[in-house]
Each structure stands twice: as structure tokens, then as C-alpha cells.
Amino acid sequence: xxxxxxxxxxxxxxxxxxxxxxxxxxxxxxxxxxxxxxxxxxxxxxxxxxxxxxxxxxxxxxxxxxxxxxxxxxxxxxxxxxxxxxxxxxxxxxxxxxxxxxx
Numbered sequence: 001x002x003x004x005x006x007x008x009x010x011x012x013x014x015x016x017x018x019x020x021x022x023x024x025x026x027x028x029x030x031x032x033x034x035x036x037x038x039x040x041x042x043x044x045x046x047x048x049x050x051x052x053x054x055x056x057x058x059x060x061x062x063x064x065x066x067x068x069x070x071x072x073x074x075x076x077x078x079x080x081x082x083x084x085x086x087x088x089x090x091x092x093x094x095x096x097x098x099x100x101x102x103x
Contacts, residue, residue, distance in 0.1 A: 001029075001032055001033055001036055001086065001089060002029045002030075002032065002033060003029070004032070004085065004089075005028055005029040005030075005031065005032020005033065005035075005082040005085050005086055006026060006028050006029035006032070006082065008028065008032065008081045008082055008084070008085035009027070009028015009029065009031065009032070009075075009077075009078035009079065009080075009081040009082035009085075010023075010028060010078060010081070011081060012028075012077045012078060012080060012081025012084075013028070013075050013077040013078040013081065015077075016077040017075060017077045017078075023075045023078060025075065025078070027068075027075070027078060027079055027082070028075075028078035028079060028081055028082030029082055030082070031061075031064075031065070031078075031079045031080075031082035031083040031086060032082035032083065032085050032086035032089070033086060034057070034060075034061045034064075034083065034086060035061065035082065035083040035084070035085070035086025035087045035089075035090060036086040036087070036089045036090035036093065037057055037086075037090065038057050038058045038061045038086070038087070038090065039086070039087050039089075039090025039091050039093075039094060040090045040093055040094045041057065042056060042057060042058040043056045043057070043058075044056065044057040045057075046060050048060050048063075061083070064079075065079055065080070065083055
């Protein structure tokens with residue numbers, strides 16, 4: 001998930017980002033993991049600094065994605081690419097379910 005999410009983030013950055021501007025980071029991969037977890041366990045409580053109470057994972061991921069759209073100098077395209085891939089993968093994993101094998 002991490003590696004493929006990083007690739008998806010880079011592809012979307014290349015397609016939608018500013019021409020000939022390099023980007024460095026692993027945030028697309030992090031957003032892929034967050035998107036997959038948000039799809040598989042959306043109500044999972046997470047602590048977000050400085051909030052004193054846990055918030056649902058889907059809310060935290062949505063908040064961080066929106067913040068990346070609003071701040072200058074952040075490759076929101078990479079965040080969006082990783083997040084979308086994570087959502088698709090999380091949907092696949094959730095629908096596939098857990099299989100139990102008895103030996």
C-alpha cells in the first residue's frame with residue numbers, strides 16, 4: 001500500500017502539478033495508508049494534536065486533505081492521488097473480507 005500509494009501520488013502530481021517543478025516527499029504514500037484505513041475502519045478513533053479528544057479517522061483524513069488544498073507550497077496532487085488509491089484499495093480489502101482457513 002505504501003509503495004503503490006507513493007507511485008499513485010507521484011503520477012497524479014506529474015499529471016496535474018506545475019510543469020517542471022520537482023516534488024519530494026512521501027505524503028502520497030501516507031495518504032494512501034490513511035485512505036485505506038479510513039475505508040476499512042472509518043470510525044476508528046485517532047488523536048490529532050492539539051485536539052484533546054479522539055476524532056474518527058475519516059474526519060481526520062478529510063481534514064488533512066482539505067488543509068493540504070489550502071496551503072501554498074504543498075503538492076496536494078500527490079496527497080489526492082495517494083488518498084484515492086487508498087480508498088480504492090480499502091474498498092477492495094473490505095469487500096474481500098477475512099478468510100479463515102482450517103487445517
